[in-house]
Amino acid sequence: MSEGHFAFFSRAAIDAIDLPPPDRNALWPLFDQYRDSFVALRANCHPDNPLQLDIEQVTPSPTIS
Numbered sequence: 001m002s003e004g005h006f007a008f009f010s011r012a013a014i015d016a017i018d019l020p021p022p023d024r025n026a027l028w029p030l031f032d033q034y035r036d037s038f039v040a041l042r043a044n045c046h047p048d049n050p051l052q053l054d055i056e057q058v059t060p061s062p063t064i065s
Contacts, residue, residue, distance in 0.1 A: 011032075014028060022045070022051045026051055026053055027053075030053070030055075034058060036060065036061045037058050037059055037060045037061055038057070038058070038059040038061075039055060039057070039058050039059075040055070040056045040057040040058075041053050041054065041055055041056065042054045042056055
């Protein structure tokens with residue numbers, strides 16, 4: 001499987017990129033929901049089962065006053 005090339009993209013550009021369905025349907029919605037936080041995930045990616053993501057920790061970004 002080709003992983004492609006490393007690059008930085010704007011969030012808007014991500015929607016136009018040909019992404020694997022698990023990335024588009026599972027990871028990016030979580031990024032959008034928690035974009036200002038640190039999120040630790042556990043993923044079950046076994047090919048015989050549907051993708052399962054468990055959020056183990058969400059740490060909000062510090063508030064700067």
